[in-house]
Amino acid sequence: MARLKNLAGLRAAGIDPYPARARRTHSIAAARALYAQEGETRQPVTVTGRLRRIRVMGKMSFADLEDGSGSLQLVLRRDALPGDFYDVVWKRLIDLGDFIGATGPLVVTKTGELSVEVQEVQFLSKTLKPMPDKWHGMRDPEKRYRRRSVDLLANPPVRDLFRTRAAIVRAVRTYLDNEGFLEVETPILQPLYGGAAARPFVTHHNQLHQDLYLRISFELYLKRLIAGGYDRVYEIGRDFRNEGVSFKHNPEFTQLEFYEAYADYQDVMRRTEEMVSFVAQQVNGSPLLTWQGQTVDLTPPWRRIPLRQAILDATGIDYENYPDAVSLADAMHRFGHEPDPRSSWGKLVDSLMAKHVEPNLIQPTFLIDYPRDVSPLAKGSPDDPRQVERFEGFLVGMEICNAFSEINDPIDQLQRFVDESYRARHGDDEAHPIDEAYLEALSYGMPPTGGFGMGIDRLTMLFVDADTIREVILFPHLRTVKEEEVAEGELAEGDGEP
RNA sequence: GGGCUCCUAGCUCAAUUGGCAGAGCAACGGCCUUUUAAGCCGUGGGUUCUGGGUUCGAGUCCCAGGGGGCUCACCA
Numbered sequence: 226m227a228r229l230k231n232l233a234g235l236r237a238a239g240i241d242p243y244p245a246r247a248r249r250t251h252s253i254a255a256a257r258a259l260y261a262q263e264g265e266t267r268q269p270v271t272v273t274g275r276l277r278r279i280r281v282m283g284k285m286s287f288a289d290l291e292d293g294s295g296s297l298q299l300v301l302r303r304d305a306l307p308g309d310f311y312d313v314v315w316k317r318l319i320d321l322g323d324f325i326g327a328t329g330p331l332v333v334t335k336t337g338e339l340s341v342e343v344q345e346v347q348f349l350s351k352t353l354k355p356m357p358d359k360w361h362g363m364r365d366p367e368k369r370y371r372r373r374s375v376d377l378l379a380n381p382p383v384r385d386l387f388r389t390r391a392a393i394v395r396a397v398r399t400y401l402d403n404e405g406f407l408e409v410e411t412p413i414l415q416p417l418y419g420g421a422a423a424r425p426f427v428t429h430h431n432q433l434h435q436d437l438y439l440r441i442s443f444e445l446y447l448k449r450l451i452a453g454g455y456d457r458v459y460e461i462g463r464d465f466r467n468e469g470v471s472f473k474h475n476p477e478f479t480q481l482e483f484y485e486a487y488a489d490y491q492d493v494m495r496r497t498e499e500m501v502s503f504v505a506q507q508v509n510g511s512p513l514l515t516w517q518g519q520t521v522d523l524t525p526p527w528r529r530i531p532l533r534q535a536i537l538d539a540t541g542i543d544y545e546n547y548p549d550a551v552s553l554a555d556a557m558h559r560f561g562h563e564p565d566p567r568s569s570w571g572k573l574v575d576s577l578m579a580k581h582v583e584p585n586l587i588q589p590t591f592l593i594d595y596p597r598d599v600s601p602l603a604k605g606s607p608d609d610p611r612q613v614e615r616f617e618g619f620l621v622g623m624e625i626c627n628a629f630s631e632i633n634d635p636i637d638q639l640q641r642f643v644d645e646s647y648r649a650r651h652g653d654d655e656a657h658p659i660d661e662a663y664l665e666a667l668s669y670g671m672p673p674t675g676g677f678g679m680g681i682d683r684l685t686m687l688f689v690d691a692d693t694i695r696e697v698i699l700f701p702h703l704r705t706v707k708e709e710e711v712a713e714g715e716l717a718e719g720d721g722e723p
Numbered sequence: 724g725g726g727c728u729c730c731u732a733g734c735u736c737a738a739u740u741g742g743c744a745g746a747g748c749a750a751c752g753g754c755c756u757u758u759u760a761a762g763c764c765g766u767g768g769g770u771u772c773u774g775g776g777u778u779c780g781a782g783u784c785c786c787a788g789g790g791g792g793c794u795c796a797c798c799a
Contacts, residue, residue: 285756
């Protein structure tokens, strides 16, 4: 391997291939700013970074140096460099991808490219693997996700994507902090899971001889904080759901939840559109986004459609006419659908929505007023016992958030949990377990509260025009490969060679 | 989990009916003091994902396995 030979060559030349320290006077962005202010400099600057391209033209070379702030051309002349550095070190021992520092004045070349006229080079770090194709980068999705560091260094747009993601999270925090919400952290390892309809991951605490669940939501803990006297709380963190993987599902994902005392689901709906359009303004400078060729306008107010109406429009089925699972499933059959015979009435309604309504909700839309029996934590509508005060928000054909007026009647909540445990006994492995600690907290009293949960990954997909959630998660879940051929044997073997 | 589909050099991709595994970039050797996907001349580079099978002959066809992508089911 040529690079290992060059590594040994550097050592032989008395150059430490992995020094502990780098000197630099300017980031590349700062060097560019300096030029913008002062023009060509007499005083040398020192910039550091990775060599992305090298163009050797005999006794003179051009190279592109890249750091986290940008990239800058280096001009190296044999005559301007000390001793035989140019011929021996630069042309022989330094490879594409190596990190170096370069010192010299800022100049502009004949073709107008701002450059460092290099007088001195410090070697900073040796690269042993070849860089991916300089033009095509690395495209194979599997390679990109498994070797994300290579993806990031080869494909600059990917680096920008995760900056955007960070900006989104920052903007969400800014919004909620400004609105008086307190950011809190609640347990990820939970003795009892809850707050969503999903199967959990199970783990075990050895010393306590106790099985624990990785949380599927933050909901119940956050509401215990509302009961405890904080009026506005939020948490941004990871949820874990033991479910399938798809373009919009990763086993762990980033969730925002907030709870607001003295608010109902209508208040939360208004806050949702306000918050998301604020984020768009902060991150994007505009409420208009382009996603997969479609323009999405986040300007409030968003459309509000009762779930019943949306399903009626999309399928011709008015579920109010079929008040039980049997008759609704029968109606679905007649309209050419294939309902899961084990589903409850509410799950049938939900499946009609997911299949026939959700994919068409490109512009931001709230579906409101959900069936009670798929919403065990949502407060019932005063005028319809079968419905709850709940909404879900949709964008680009995906559900991005879910919210409701929270049940604060401990006896009502107990009854819902009992209903859920009935479902669990009849084979629903996503039924909500009874949470005594939560019920106890409610028994001490919780004000009327609006609650909200939103998938940050999916929101990010909209902002960065991604068509799969894997694109917006740095290390998405992939199966582990049997023999991950890490090049250790290869390295050890080659290292012995001169 | 089911269905469909893909896996070839470090990277991006070719390879006719089943007939000598190739190109560009990268690497290596040479020329080159204003290039920016630099250029020109030359060289090396392969467990064609793995294991079986059919065949005179398999990257190509068949079977099993691994991994990816899409999709259905389920979940946010």
